[in-house]
Each structure stands twice: as C-alpha cells, then as structure tokens.
Amino acid sequence: MGNLKARADEILACARSLIIRGGYNSFSYADISSVVGIRNASIHHHFPSKSDLVCALVSQYREEAQAGFAELERNVSDPLEQLRAYVGYWEGCIADATHPFCVCALLASELPVLPEAVVVEVRAHFRGLSDWLTSVLERGVAQGRLILAGTARAEAETFMATVHGAMLSARAYGNPGTFGAITHPLLDRIAV
Numbered sequence: 001m002g003n004l005k006a007r008a009d010e011i012l013a014c015a016r017s018l019i020i021r022g023g024y025n026s027f028s029y030a031d032i033s034s035v036v037g038i039r040n041a042s043i044h045h046h047f048p049s050k051s052d053l054v055c056a057l058v059s060q061y062r063e064e065a066q067a068g069f070a071e072l073e074r075n076v077s078d079p080l081e082q083l084r085a086y087v088g089y090w091e092g093c094i095a096d097a098t099h100p101f102c103v104c105a106l107l108a109s110e111l112p113v114l115p116e117a118v119v120v121e122v123r124a125h126f127r128g129l130s131d132w133l134t135s136v137l138e139r140g141v142a143q144g145r146l147i148l149a150g151t152a153r154a155e156a157e158t159f160m161a162t163v164h165g166a167m168l169s170a171r172a173y174g175n176p177g178t179f180g181a182i183t184h185p186l187l188d189r190i191a192v
Contacts, residue, residue, distance in 0.1 A: 012060060029044065057103065058125060059121055065128065091179055147192050
C-alpha cells in the first residue's frame with residue numbers, strides 16, 4: 001500500500017513541476033509517464049482523468065499551504081514577521097527555483113479553460129489564503145504592528161495580488177530579485 005501512495009505522490013510531484021513550467025494544457029499523461037518511468041495506464045489507475053490528477057494536486061497544495069500557515073502561527077507570534085516569513089518563503093523558492101511559481105496562481109490564469117472541478121479547488125485555495133492573510137492583518141492592526149489603508153480583507157487581497165504579480169514579474173524578467181523589489185516595499189508600507 002505504501003508503494004502505491006509513493007507512486008501517486010511521485011506522479012503528483014511530476015504534474016506539479018509540469019504545471020509550474022507550462023500550465024494545465026502543457027502536459028499529458030505521456031509526459032508524466034516518461035519522467036516517472038511508468039505506463040500511462042498506471043497513471044490512470046491512480047488518477048482516472050487529468051482533471052482528477054490536478055484536483056488531487058491542488059487539494060494537496062492547499063493542505064500544504066494550510067500546514068505552512070499553522071506552522072507560522074505556532075512559531076512566529078508577530079503578525080508582521082509572519083507576513084515577512086510568507087514573502088521570504090516565496091523569495092527563497094523563486095531564487096533557488098525549487099517552486100518558482102504558485103501552482104494555484106498559475107492555474108487561476110487559466111480558469112476559463114479548466115474543468116469545473118479544478119476551478120473549485122483553485123478558488124478554494126485563494127479563499128483560504130485570503131482568509132489567513134486577513135486574520136494576520138487584523139491581528140497586526142490590533143497589536144499596533146500594522147497600519148492599513150483599507151479593510152483587512154481588501155488589504156489581504158492586495159497583498160495576495162502583489163505577491164502573485166511579483167512572481168509573474170520575476171518570471172517575465174528572468175530575474176528572481178524582481179520578486180523582492182516588488183514585495184519588500186509592500187511590507188514596508190504596512191509596517192508601523
């Protein structure tokens with residue numbers, strides 16, 4: 001049983017890297033098959049359709065994000081430092097190319113052509129991220145650590161859009177430093 005889960009995880013990891021590289025329609029099960037070294041039929045055994053595969057991937061991605069937020073909540077008490085850690089996570093991923101783009105941000109750009117089940121998962125990720133950012137911003141204001149120009153919800157949406165836009169700019173310019181050049185002023189703007 002563990003071997004089946006390991007194989008499914010390997011398929012998901014491969015799909016994740018292929019999506020980050022080129023989006024939903026840029027890969028097929030044949031691409032995964034050649035990377036993972038298994039037959040297409042074996043992939044279909046784990047994930048009957050591409051939609052099933054990407055839904056599972058986004059669900060796994062959402063769980064990872066929620067676990068990351070929970071870890072930040074446990075280990076970093078200051079809301080401003082939580083936001084810095086979140087931005088720092090992405091800055092590191094972009095710099096070392098481990099995860100140079102948020103899977104859900106990339107998929108969001110393709111929403112009009114994605115299967116509805118995938119759209120639902122992607123939107124759930126954005127709602128979860130927005131909720132977490134809103135709670136961090138609210139705590140930051142309550143603690144006198146942050147100053148906001150609008151509501152915490154509106155600032156959370158702005159923060160999220162800025163981080164995802166900075167990923168896009170870093171990719172467009174081929175310069176990982178672009179991400180920090182965009183996100184650091186955002187943090188400076190809301191810090192007291």
